Amino acid sequence: MRRITERAVHVTSITSQSQQDISASDSSDFTLFDAETTGNLTRDHIMKLAVGVTGAVLIKNFSARQDCDDIMAALETCEFGAYDEQVITPRIAKLGPAVNDLYSSGKLNEQYWEHCAQALRTRSTLLRGTDPMDLAVSRLREAWGGEVERARTGGKPMYAGLIREMTLGSRIHFDEITLEYPGTLDEIPASFLTFNWYLAMPAGGGETSVFRRRWRPADEQYQDGYGYLDAVVAGEPAATMAPEVGDAAIFDARNMHIVRPGVGPGRRVTVSFFLGITGRGPLEIWS
Helix, strand or coil, X not given: CCCCCCCCCCCCCCCCHHHHCXXXXXXXXXXXXXXXXXXXXXXXXXXXXXXXXXXXXXXXXXXXXXXXXXXXXXXXXXXXXXXXXXCCCCCCEEECCCHHHCEECCEECHHHHHHHHHHHHHHCCCECCECHHHHHHHHXXXXXXXXXXXXXECCEECCCCEEEECCCCCCEECCCHHHHCCCCXXXXXXXXXXXXXXXXXXXXXXXEEEEEEECCHHHHHHEECCEECHHHHCCCCEEEECCCCCCEEEEXXXXXXXXXXXXXXXXXXXXXXXXXXXXXXXXXXXX
16 A cells, blocks of 8 residues: 655635645644544535545533433443453453454344344433434434445345443554455445544543544564554544543544553443445445
């Protein structure tokens, strides 16, 4: 994969030929990769992430704090599973199936659909008798100005909306379903993003850093278990977010990213799923 050099143009008043010859990318104060904070997610935010001119978007108060507290209270009676701990450490507990759990021979196995049905039943009443994903999808639909639908595999709608506890953090990694799990999606999206809605956060830590760095074959020299050593992103620009309860974040999951461990009391729990921008227009979602 080639590294791309971005260019952009400042909207300024040009008064001389010499000024016209100056590239904006030569300006020391010009960046194209940062975390943008907003109180109102729009289609423009999503498109800027998709084309790579924004590193991440942090949406403040995506939901009320009370919504998050009520979901967390309901989760106290739910049994969490986890990603395969022989592969993924530190441990990441979760409610719901993920593609990487149950993918084999180019497709999802039958256990995936059993886990999907069970998780949907469990999740369906967590927000005062309703599914938290209904709230998340309705707000994404409003921001996008179009439909948001579950991605399909073999004609069947996939699961979207893992509830994950990542209090111990994660290693540097990337997520790209068409590269890692080819043949899964019936419709390959033009761009891949990931969405996280923060239901609980520890007293400190828990930040997410997204690096302007996509995977390259040569990166396998830095592989460390399921993730990568810090050297893989050395010198790369990073967009870092420190979300609070009720916030949400979106970024391009194909960029290398890391979650820092929590510090002090409290859990780091999110509703998480991927977003794909389709050629047809709707956003498709999956986990």
